[in-house]
Amino acid sequence: MGRASDRAESLHRHFDGKVAVVTGAASGIGKALAAELVDRGATVVVADINGGEAASVAEQLKRRAGAEQVSAARLDVTDAAAVADLVGRTAAGPGGIDLLFNNAGIAVGGEVSELSPAHWQRVIDVNLWSVINGVMAAYPVMIAQGRGHIVNTASLSGLLPSPMLVPYSTTKHAVVGLSVGLRMEAAAHGVNVTVVCPGVIETPLLDKRNPDDLPGTDSMPDIRSMLTSLVGKPYPAASLASDVLDGVARNRPIIVTPHHARRAWAIYRISPRLLIDQGSARIRSALGSDDRRR
Ligand SMILES: NC(=O)c1ccc[n+]([C@@H]2O[C@H](COP(=O)([O-])OP(=O)(O)OC[C@H]3O[C@@H](n4cnc5c(N)ncnc54)[C@H](O)[C@@H]3O)[C@@H](O)[C@H]2O)c1
Numbered sequence: 001m002g003r004a005s006d007r008a009e010s011l012h013r014h015f016d017g018k019v020a021v022v023t024g025a026a027s028g029i030g031k032a033l034a035a036e037l038v039d040r041g042a043t044v045v046v047a048d049i050n051g052g053e054a055a056s057v058a059e060q061l062k063r064r065a066g067a068e069q070v071s072a073a074r075l076d077v078t079d080a081a082a083v084a085d086l087v088g089r090t091a092a093g094p095g096g097i098d099l100l101f102n103n104a105g106i107a108v109g110g111e112v113s114e115l116s117p118a119h120w121q122r123v124i125d126v127n128l129w130s131v132i133n134g135v136m137a138a139y140p141v142m143i144a145q146g147r148g149h150i151v152n153t154a155s156l157s158g159l160l161p162s163p164m165l166v167p168y169s170t171t172k173h174a175v176v177g178l179s180v181g182l183r184m185e186a187a188a189h190g191v192n193v194t195v196v197c198p199g200v201i202e203t204p205l206l207d208k209r210n211p212d213d214l215p216g217t218d219s220m221p222d223i224r225s226m227l228t229s230l231v232g233k234p235y236p237a238a239s240l241a242s243d244v245l246d247g248v249a250r251n252r253p254i255i256v257t258p259h260h261a262r263r264a265w266a267i268y269r270i271s272p273r274l275l276i277d278q279g280s281a282r283i284r285s286a287l288g289s290d291d292r293r294r
Pocket of ligand 1: 023024025026027028029030047048049050075076077078103104105106107126153154155156197198199200201202203204205206
C-alpha cells in the first residue's frame with residue numbers, strides 16, 4: 001500500500017515544473033490533459049484553433065493553479081509555420097519545452113464510396129500533417145536540449161480497422177507508425193516519443209458529424225452509438241488524461257486505454273480474422289437497415 005502510494009506520488013511529481021504545449025486543448029481530451037498537467041505542477045500552453053475557447057479554458061485552469069502556470073494560444077495545427085512559431089516561442093522561455101502533446105484531431109467518415117478528395121485531404125491535414133508539423137517543430141529543439149517528450153494522440157482506430165471511419169483510421173494508423181518509428185530514432189538523442197491510442201472517450205467528438213464545409217455524406221455514422229456498440233461505453237476524459245500522464249511518466253511507447261480498448265486490440269492481435277468477420281457482418285446488417293441514415 002505504502003509502495004503503491006509512493007509510486008503514484010512519483011508519477012505525479014514527474015511533471016512538476018515541466019513546460020508543456022497541448023494542441024486541441026480547448027475541448028475533450030486536450031482540455032483534460034491540460035488540466036491534469038496543471039494539477040501535477042506543469043506549466044501549460046493551451047493551444048487550439050478555437051482561440052476564444054482556449055482562452056476560457058486557460059482562465060479556468062489559472063484559477064486552479066496560478067497565472068504564471070497557464071497561457072492560451074490560438075493555433076491551427078495544419079499551419080506548419082504557426083506550429084513552429086509557438087514551439088519556438090515556448091522553447092525560448094526560461095524552462096525550454098519539455099512536452100509537446102500533438103492531440104488536435106477531427107473525425108471524418110462515411111462509406112468510402114461516398115467520400116470526395118476533400119474529405120481525405122481535410123482529415124490528413126488535421127490528423128496527420130498536424131503531428132508531422134509538431135514533430136518538425138519540436139524534435140530539433142528537443143535534440144538540441146538533449147531532452148523532451150513528444151506525445152501523439154492516435155486512437156484505437158490506429159491499431160484496428162474502423163469501417164465507416166476509414167479516412168480517420170488511415171490517419172491514426174499513420175500516426176502510430178510515425179510515433180513508434182520516431183521513438184526508436186529519438187532514443188539516441190535523449191528524446192522520448194509516446195503514442196496514445198484511446199478507446200471510446202466521453203468528449204464532444206462523439207457527437208460530431210463531418211466538417212460542415214465538406215460535401216454531405218448520408219452514410220456518416222452516429223459515432224457515439226456505433227463505437228459504443230462495437231467497442232464499449234465511453235470512458236471519462238479526466239480518467240484518460242490521468243492514465244496518459246502515468247504512462248508518459250513511465251515513458252511507455254504505446255498507451256492503449258481504457259480496458260475495452262486493450263481487450264479489442266488483444267482480440268485483433270490473436271485473431272484478426274475473427275474481428276474482421278464479425279465487424280463486416282455488423283456493418284453489412286447496418287447498411288441493410290433503413291434507420292442507419294440520419
Ligand atoms: N473521443 C474519443 O473517443 C477519441 C478516441 C480516440 C482518439 N481520439 C483523438 O483524441 C484527440 C482529441 O479528440 P477529442 O475527442 O478531445 O475531440 P474534441 O472535438 O472534443 O476536441 C478536439 C479539439 O481539437 C481542436 N481542433 C480541431 N482542428 C484543429 C486545428 N486545425 N488546429 C488546432 N486545433 C484544432 C478543436 O477545436 C477541439 O477543441 C483527437 O486526435 C481524436 O482523434 C478521440
